[in-house]
Structures are given as structure tokens and as C-alpha cells.
Amino acid sequence: MRRLDAPGQPSLASQPRGLFSDLTGAVKNGVPLHVILDVSRLLSCVHRVSPSGIERVEMAYARRWLARPEAECTFVAQSLWGWFGALPRARIAALLDALEEVWDHGPPAGRGPRRAQRIALAMLAGLLRGAGRAELRRKLAGPRPSVFLLVSHRGLDRRAPIQAMRRAGARFVPLIHDLIPLTHPEFTRLPQVGRHAARIATTATFADGIIVNSAFTESVLIEHLAPHGRPIPPIAVAPLGIRPLRPAAAPLPTEPYFLCLGTVEPRKNHELLLRLWRDLALEGRTGPKLLLCGRRGWGNAQALALLDQDEALRGVVQELGPLPDGRVTELLAGARALLFPTFVEGYGLPVAEALALGVPVLCSDLPALREVGGEAPDFLDPHDQAAWRRAILDYARPDSPARAAQRARLARWQAPDWETHFAAVDRLLAEVTEAPAGLRPTRPALPEPHLAGPASVDATAA
The missing domain is CATH 3.40.50 (Rossmann fold)
Incomplete structure (x- = not known):
């Protein structure tokens, strides 16, 4: 071989x-x-x-x-x-x-x-x-x-x-x-x-x-x-x-937001983000917002219950469902970062697409995602909600030093073609x-x- x-x-x-x-x-x-x-x-x-x-x-x-x-x-x-x-x-x-x-x-x-x-x-x-x-x-x-x-x-x-x-x-x-x-x-x-x-x-x-x-x-x-x-x-x-990415000038949310791409299913670990945002809302925080883009999958009763029934998430989490590529690109380009807390991947196309647009990425520390992202993203344990909270609150700040550091690293990242x-x-x-x-x-x-x-x-x- x-x-x-x-x-x-x-x-x-x-x-x-x-x-x-x-x-x-x-x-x-x-x-x-x-x-x-x-x-x-x-x-x-x-x-x-x-x-x-x-x-x-x-x-x-x-x-x-x-x-x-x-x-x-x-x-x-x-x-x-x-x-x-x-x-x-x-x-x-x-x-x-x-x-x-x-x-x-x-x-x-x-x-x-x-x-x-x-x-x-x-x-x-x-x-x-x-x-x-x-x-x-x-x-x-x-x-x-x-x-x-x-x-x-x-x-x-x-x-x-x-x-x-x-x-x-x-x-x-x-x-x-x-x-x-x-x-x-x-x-x-x-x-x-x-x-x-x-x-x-x-x-x-x-x-x-x-x-x-x-x-x-x-x-x-x-x-x-x-x-x-x-x-x-x-x-x-x-x-x-990756697909051609051409962000157009379209209306975007006026408040800072993070974007999570992928089918809402257990492997993608949406529940971590939903519980994190629920905690932030119960503390009285009204931002940043979380946008979820992807269809609903199978076997995800707890995450879906949070989306459908938890009043604390109203106004701070928005489930967009599956969207055309053009709109996904627009939303991704305006995000503070892509959030990708997945438990396992074979590759990681969303990570590559975000980095190709110059958008910072917070993602799970997985071998496949390190191959795709190189040294550019900030890698986190998909089980460590506290670490994700710290990173998200840092990246939400206009003067975030961690976000600025990642954008500097992005200059050395080469998109797969x-x-x-x-x-x-x-x-x-x-x-x-x-x-x-x-x-x-x-x-x-x-x-x-x-x-x-x-x-x-x-x-x-x-």
C-alpha cells in the first residue's frame, strides 16, 4: 500500500x-x-x-x-x-x-x-x-x-x-x-x-x-x-x-451573532450550545445571538425540546433551518465566528468554508478538523462547556484579542481546492x-x- x-x-x-x-x-x-x-x-x-x-x-x-x-x-x-x-x-x-x-x-x-x-x-x-x-x-x-x-x-x-x-x-x-x-x-x-x-x-x-x-x-x-x-x-x-464563496451585500442581523452549521443531530453537539445560551439568557444577557442553520435530524430529543419549549432561548437563539448556499454564505461572512462543537468528523467542510471567507472558527479539537484548519482555528474540548463559554464571550467583544489573533493566523491558511x-x-x-x-x-x-x-x-x- x-x-x-x-x-x-x-x-x-x-x-x-x-x-x-x-x-x-x-x-x-x-x-x-x-x-x-x-x-x-x-x-x-x-x-x-x-x-x-x-x-x-x-x-x-x-x-x-x-x-x-x-x-x-x-x-x-x-x-x-x-x-x-x-x-x-x-x-x-x-x-x-x-x-x-x-x-x-x-x-x-x-x-x-x-x-x-x-x-x-x-x-x-x-x-x-x-x-x-x-x-x-x-x-x-x-x-x-x-x-x-x-x-x-x-x-x-x-x-x-x-x-x-x-x-x-x-x-x-x-x-x-x-x-x-x-x-x-x-x-x-x-x-x-x-x-x-x-x-x-x-x-x-x-x-x-x-x-x-x-x-x-x-x-x-x-x-x-x-x-x-x-x-x-x-x-x-x-x-x-470547497464551493465558490461569493458573499453578497444583503441585510444581516445588526447585533453580534455566532453561526452554527449542520444538521441538528446528536453528533453535532447542538445541545452544548443551547445549554450555554440558556445559561447566558438566565443571567440576563441579551447578546450575542446564536443562529442555527441546518435541517432537523434524528434522535435529538433534548436539543429539540430546548428549541421548542425553553422560553429562555426566545430572542437569543434563532433556528433558520436549511438555507440556500447564497444566504448561508452571507450569514457566515457576518458572523463573529463559526461554532462547530461536533463530537466526530471525517473532514469538516464548514470549517474550510468559514476560514476561506476569513471568518474565525471555534471548533472541536479533532484530528480531522486540525487537518482542515491547520493552526488557524481555536480548538476546544466538545465536552467542556465552560471553555466554550469563555471563548464565545471573548469573541463577542469588539476588541477581542483571541479573535484578532485568529484573524492574523488566517493570513497563513490556504484553502483546499x-x-x-x-x-x-x-x-x-x-x-x-x-x-x-x-x-x-x-x-x-x-x-x-x-x-x-x-x-x-x-x-x-x-
Whole structure:
């Protein structure tokens, strides 16, 4: 196993920056590779007006390969029957535009994200009828080496379609975002624990290479791959880029406020902030304000009870729900700091977005957040409410020395970008295709009795 950002490899920081189309893409022996990109997650998220972090990642991958020549990428999705089918490139382009319109500005008044829904439903209906299966077989039989990219975890627990894709000659490369359901099952719905274990088992069995978003995720992943008894394939540690941030001049709260981004769920530790603000209110303080941006999640009865029933929080805490990206950026740009008291993360996109805007960050002292934030944020114990109180009251002051010190450190922080991410991905894809089709780069060709089946499997069959 060799990390692709290890010493001896080209420095990620030295890679050119610019538009996705500026990159040459993965190449083997001078021939561009054929990427098969699964966009099933984007087809399934069209009912929401605000994307998850994983959906943002799949969008970035789709945009990147949509900017490449058509012969270099086939977009696919998984049908309800399990098989994969190729999707029309023009419809993918229309779907991305429709989704980004809603994500950026919110749905048109009274209509909701209907355009994206219509496009996605049409493609899903075609998959049910078998559309795209013959086209995918044709692409897999072509002269270019193929790599199947699955970057959203969706369908990663279903082994047979992935096995079929590999038997048809495609190398398989998933992106693993985190292992939270396995390391912290208390923060996950029970069915997700078994499902994520199946995802990691599929990765251990079939992955020719793996993309991870942080060295922390890599270290935890290796611990969970090792018990499967197979050599670990090449891993690319490729920090995620961030969306374009363009704060506009819009009305903002006139009083000092802090912003907390993320789904209201136990893992994000909103309860610490709500109890802190309740204490401040009971002391007679009317500021600073706390703004919560994110949808309500599951299993968070205590935090939701505080939000819904505690009169002390009226006027000092405002729950905004999910908001369009444009409005989130405006609110973030005006905040005294981003508050991120999470218990565990695989990466930390909100931290990167805040720092990219020059906004200070108070966040949990976690390995993944230190990777993202470097020396810039102030890191706090997510269990230490007293420390959070001291930091927040300090940062609320117009002359806060701690806030001024962090803003000075921000000048030395460099934002992660998608161009650097894809440079690492391209090197990984080139490496995994050096092995003969159907063989993992570091795994000997040993019999697999538990995968017994026909010698040749239709890549579009479950």
C-alpha cells in the first residue's frame, strides 16, 4: 500500500489551480482513461433544497468530468433492480444546472425543486426499463481502460453490481468519507451500522484503489480493512475542495451573532450550545445571538425540546433551518465566528468554508478538523462547556484579542481546492490501471469461494 501524497510524489500544493477543464485528466500510456461515474446520489436528492456534504462532493465530481471530453466519462446510475445503466450526458448537464440553481438561490416561489425532480424521474424511469445497459456494455468493451468511481457511499453495500462491473474489466475506486457508523454507533441509526460495515467489506474485497478525504479517515479505514485479510490497495488522501464563496451585500442581523452549521443531530453537539445560551439568557444577557442553520435530524430529543419549549432561548437563539448556499454564505461572512462543537468528523467542510471567507472558527479539537484548519482555528474540548463559554464571550467583544489573533493566523491558511484534489485522484486512477484488468494492484489472484458464480457476468446485471 502506498499513499499517493507521500514523500517522493509531486507536492499537492504545487499543482496548478484553475478551472476543472484545465486539468488533463488521468492518462495511461498517453491514452486518457474512461471514467464511469456513478451519480445515483444526485438523482435521489432532488427533493431537498439544501445538499449534504456528500452530495456536494458528487456534484463536484460530476462537474469535473462533464468538463472533460465525452469519450473520457460515462455517467451511470443504479436502478431499483440493482443494475447500472449509462445516462444521457445532456440530461446530466441539465440536472446539475437545475440542482445548483436550487442549492444557490432556493426554489422558485411556490414551485419547489420541480425541474430537477422531473429530469431525475425521467432518467430513473428509463433505468427501470433497462435504458442505458447496452450503452454501458459498449463503453466497457472499448479500447480505453475503465475505472468505476463511486464517491457517495450509495450502493456501496451492494456487492453484486460492483463485482459485475469489475468482471467486465473496470477497476473499482470508491471514495470513503468517514467510518462514523462503525467507530461511533451511538451517533447513527442502528440499520446504518450494519450497512456501513457492508460498505467497508465491499471496499476490502473489490476496491482497486481508494480515495479518502483526510489522513484521519485513512488511518481509521486501514484499521477496519485489515481484519478482512486482504492487502490494502493504493490510497489517495485528497482533501475536499470547497464551493465558490461569493458573499453578497444583503441585510444581516445588526447585533453580534455566532453561526452554527449542520444538521441538528446528536453528533453535532447542538445541545452544548443551547445549554450555554440558556445559561447566558438566565443571567440576563441579551447578546450575542446564536443562529442555527441546518435541517432537523434524528434522535435529538433534548436539543429539540430546548428549541421548542425553553422560553429562555426566545430572542437569543434563532433556528433558520436549511438555507440556500447564497444566504448561508452571507450569514457566515457576518458572523463573529463559526461554532462547530461536533463530537466526530471525517473532514469538516464548514470549517474550510468559514476560514476561506476569513471568518474565525471555534471548533472541536479533532484530528480531522486540525487537518482542515491547520493552526488557524481555536480548538476546544466538545465536552467542556465552560471553555466554550469563555471563548464565545471573548469573541463577542469588539476588541477581542483571541479573535484578532485568529484573524492574523488566517493570513497563513490556504484553502483546499478541487484542482489539487483531482490531481491526487488522477494519479491514483493512473496507478490502478497499471494492473491487468480484473486484478487489484496489490492483491494476488487467489480464489474467492464466497464469491462463487458464473465466470462471465453482465456488468449491467445485479
